[in-house]
Amino acid sequence: MQRVVVVGSGLAGTHAAMALRRQGYEGELVLVGAEEHQPYDRPPLSKAVLLGNQDDTSLTFSLDELRIELRPNVHATGLRSGVVETSVGDLAYDGLVLATGSEPVRLPGTGGRYLRTKTDALSLRASLREGAQVVVVGAGWIGAEVATAAAKHGCQVTVLELAATPVAHALPAEIASHFVPWYAAAGVELRTNCAVAEVGPDGVSLVDGSSLEADVVVVGVGVRPAAGWLEGSPIPVDRGVLVGADLATGVEGVYAVGDLVARWSPRYGERIRGEHWDDALRSPAVAAANLLGGAEEYDPVPYVWSEQFGRMIQFAGNLGPESKGKLVWRGDPATGEGWSAFWLDSRSCVAAVLAVDQPRDFVQGRRLAEGSVPLDVDKLADPAVMVKATVAEFQRD
Ligand SMILES: Cc1cc2nc3c(=O)[nH]c(=O)nc-3n(C[C@H](O)[C@H](O)[C@H](O)COP(=O)(O)OP(=O)(O)OC[C@H]3O[C@@H](n4cnc5c(N)ncnc54)[C@H](O)[C@@H]3O)c2cc1C
CATH class of the missing domain: 3.50.50.60 (FAD/NAD(P)-binding domain)
Structure with missing residues (x-):
């Protein structure tokens, strides 16, 4: 060539x-x-x-x-x-x-900022002034990160989300519902089940006929x-x-x-x-x-992370809005401490793992997901036991 x-x-x-x-x-x-x-x-x-x-x-x-x-x-x-x-x-x-x-997917209307490039980010940052009314459309990965930054800059932030929970395209409600309190704790208003019809220069109009004024509108809808x-x-x-x-x-x-x-x-x-x-x-x-003439395959377990409201979220797997398989919790989201959740398939292998401020669970869980290794479910449910130590006995021999 x-x-x-x-x-x-x-x-x-x-x-x-x-x-x-x-x-x-x-x-x-x-x-x-x-x-x-x-x-x-x-x-x-x-x-x-x-x-x-x-x-x-x-x-x-x-x-x-x-x-x-x-x-x-x-x-x-x-x-x-x-x-x-x-x-x-x-x-x-x-x-x-x-x-x-x-x-970025664009919404109808002439207004709104979209965050994809370096130029977008520097221009958005300059607009996040203390006291500014900021509306973020979409509580996905990007919307939550923008809301985090806007709140840190002292803006009045409202997040409008079409679904009943944040990150609904990637995580089932039984998990994502635990993200909801993070918004209020950061002083951000989260409105779920809220459909935006149009984005104008001074705010957004909603499908229910109401409207919301804003100094800055950021759209993050995929x-x-x-x-x-x-x-x-x-x-x-x-x-x-x-x-x-x-x-x-x-x-x-x-x-x-x-x-x-x-x-x-x-x-x-x-x-x-x-x-x-x-x-x-x-x-x-x-x-x-x-x-160059090789014969390689690319087929990993998908991985994404997000840093929002002072937390590190890591997810590996392929779930969509539906929960797939048995869900095993490690830790209690209500405590404010780190926690993780594992989806196990019919063989008790890791189908997906989500971790909130729990990098060790995540790294070990992701590795096990890649390898399709059966786990001992009872041990996995005990957060005091390391994830890698829950590999079923017969596999370790
Ligand atoms: C603000 C932001 C935060 C993110 N945070 C995370 C995160 O925390 N975790 C995570 O896992 N992922 C995150 N992502 C996603 C991650 O950055 C993307 O998956 C990754 O950048 C994709 O890389 P890419 O090279 O495939 O595409 P891109 O980064 O989109 O690069 C494509 C390039 O091609 C150029 N291009 C497009 N059309 C043409 C054309 N016709 N001719 C010539 N050039 C063209 C574009 O201008 C662009 O420069 C984030 C994305 C954004 C925007």
């Missing part, structure tokens, strides 16, 4: 380019990115950056050393065989990695894959670029990684939309290996 093009200079695209070099690719390597910035990391944007503790989240690596030619401010606009069409002309490729990530530019191309797209566990698109020499993809998971027998940092970090090495 003489020229590999990577489209999208976020975490996944940048790591794909780095992995190609590290795995021995010697040809021309072009990284095309729509943003003006050098590649940077997004999770701190809604945490340390919004809180005012950090400005720069640049990824640390050397473009020159790795001989990666970054082309910022360039939009890919289309794709045909062997050619990426861009805002500055055609770019021929022998190998291609698609990594254009995702973009993301969708940034795949519009692939319309009319041979790349299969259905709520994400469709790839197998090898991250191949089915079009020769074209792989896709990170938030953009809906990957086939042999582990779950279904398609998984990533949308989390861990996928963007780890999937590119597999795509790079396969583009």
